[in-house]
Amino acid sequence: MTIGRAHAISLLGLDGAVVEIEADISSNLPSFVLIGLPDAALGEARDRVRSAAGNSGCPLPARKLTVNLSPAALPKHGSGFDLGIALAALAADDQVSADSVARVVHLGELGLDGRLRPLAGILPAVLAAVRAGFDTVVVPAGNADEAALVPGVRVVGVVSLRDAAIWHGAELEPIPLDALLPAAPDEAHDEEGDLADVIGNPDAVEAIQVAAAGGHHIYLLGPPGAGKTMLASRLPSLLPQLTPHEALETASIRSLAGIPVRGGLSLRPPFEAPHHTASAAAIVGGGSGVIRPGAAARAANGVLFLDEAPEFSPAALDALRQPLESGEIAISRATATARFPARFQLVLAANPCPCGNAGTRDGDCRCTPFAVRRYLGRLSGPLLDRVDIRMDVHRITTAQLRAAGSGDRVDSESARARVRQARAAAAERLRGTAWRLNAQVAGTWLRSPAGAPERGATLGLDRALERGGITMRGYDRVLRLAWTLCDLDGSPRPDADHVGRALYLRKAAR
Incomplete structure (x- = not known):
């Protein structure tokens, strides 16, 4: 007998470590250690592997089988080691080629009939195998495309x-079986609407384009029916396509979250x-055993939209403060720390008061001033200080609705071209630095x-800082906005008009 070795x-x-699986068969009484x-879940692999091997026509010997997962100090989670454990045991029993098994990374959960079940997180696992120097991976057929x-x-x-x-040299006849496929994703794939669908609110339409051009976060304040959700849902249509690296990173996060990646x-x-009842763990990620990414990580390289933002729990909202600054989510547990990318654009939407009618022309608001302050105060100052653009959104009038067809409205295609040009200007200016967007630039x-x-363009901004109307972080964010407005206008450097417009975007929400 030899010691069989496999890898998982x-x-x-999103980080993966290679685990060496060693299997040794001794002549003691039958057991599986x-x-x-x-x-x-991994400890139960003993019964899954023995039953699967027997039902696959390659039963394990009735002897003591010891399987070691190395490095021993690294905690292992889940059932994705089943295939590697089974093949290491078969290699120790000389039923398959030990050299062939040792050269390959194996990923998959075994059913009792020997079939392989698809796994969540197959994409980051394969990436980790490639980074470790392996050139071949064996995966369940349901995960092969991913x-x-x-x-x-x-x-x-x-x-x-x-x-x-059989692939590793076992002398068995193949038996056709139906492959087990991953469950269909339960998410919607609706086509993005067009920015031209938005009627009225020209300042908000411009603000959405500024947010897309510079990668800025935005806060929309307005009554129900004003179009906050419509504006937020149009933001992804203005963003450039993901780069291959960003697309692979985004797909890896979704794979780890259990969302199958299909069609390339x-x-x-x-x-x-996410819904406003989402917990802090649902927003940033977590889990007692396997740490899963939350909505903020799944929104990396895209948009995170929090509708009815004051209705979210304060813990969930404040959990976003650190990722908004660092662009990374770190989830610490007793044995390890998991990290996820969090470079997303945050869109907050809120009503002006609990009933939603404060400040409207045709609504009757019965909320007390204290109730209004308490409602909007659920969005903490430190969180809002990290949001670059704050914009009021108003309900449209009958006159605006009837005149909607006669005016020139900005559509997503033209806005996307404008955003692309502004981003190209910013990338050229920031070439040689660690930043690509104005929102990422250091103060x-x-x-x-x-x-x-x-020279002299920041006089109004300096006075706002001296009076305490804006913080130092806000000062820098106004300058970032000014650069984005400058790039959209095609100017070489922000002037007083750009700084003034940026300060307006920063303070426009009442």
């Missing part, structure tokens, strides 16, 4: 343990709109000779 991947967030810090999205790796999709054993990599920026650069506006 242990995921912690699994060591190496397995969790409960795994093939990773360049530079040979993907072998197998339906069952029997097929995997999507270049469309993601749009996440030190904005106040340096390279990033400062024209």
Whole structure:
């Protein structure tokens, strides 16, 4: 007997570590010992592997089988190690080629009949295998298309343990079985609307374009029916397509969240709109065992829309403060820390009061001033200080509705071209730095000779800072907005008009 070796991947967030699976068969009484810090789901692999091997025509010997998962100090979670454990055991029993098994990474959960069930997180697991130097991975047939999205790796999709054993040299006859496929995603795939659908609110339409051009966060305040949700849902249609790296990163997050990636990599920026009852863990991610990404991580490289933002729990809202600054979500547990990307654009939408009629021409608001302050105060000052654009959105009048067909409205195609041109100007200016968008630029650069506006352009902004009407963080965010307005106008450097318009966008919401 020899020691059989196989390899699998242990995921912690989007990061994966290679786990070496060692199997040894001794001549003691029949037993199955699994060591190496397995969790409960992985510990149950003993029964799954033995039953699957027997039903696949390659039963394990009636002897003591010891399986070690190395490194032993690394916690292992889930059932994705089943295939590697089974093949390492078969290699130890000389039923398959030990050299062939040792050269390949195996991922998959076994059913009792020997078929392989699809896994969540197959895409980041294959990426981790490639980074570790492996060029071949064996995955369930239901995950093969998703795994093939990773360049530079040979993907072998197998339906069952029997097929995997045959691929590694077992002398067995293949038995046709139906592949188990991942469940269909339960998310909508509605086509994005056009910006031209928005009637009235020209300032808000302009603000959405500024947000798209500079990557700025935006806060929309207005009564029900004013069009806040419509404006927010149009923002992804103004954003450029994802780069291949961003598309792979976005697909990896969705794979880890259990959303199958089908039909190739999507270049469309993601749009996440969690319900206001979502917890802090649902927003940023979490879990007691396997740490899963939340809505903020799934919105990376896209848009996170919080409708009825004051109705979210304060803990869920304040959990976004650190990711908005760092662009990363870190979830710490006793044994490890998982990290997810969080470079998203935040869109907050809120009513002006609990009943929604404060400040409207045709509504009767009966909310007390204290109730209004308490309602809007649920959005903390530190959170709003990180939002660049604050805009009032008003209900349209009958005259605006009737004149909607006669005016020139901005459509998504023309706005997207304008955004693309502004982003190209910003990328050219920021070439050689770590930033690509104006919203990412550090304040030190904005106040340096390279990033400062024209002489005298910040006089009004300086007075607002001296009076306490704006914080130092807000000061820098106004300068970032001014640069975005400058790029949209095609100007070489922000002037007093750009700074004034940026300050208006910062303070426009009542």
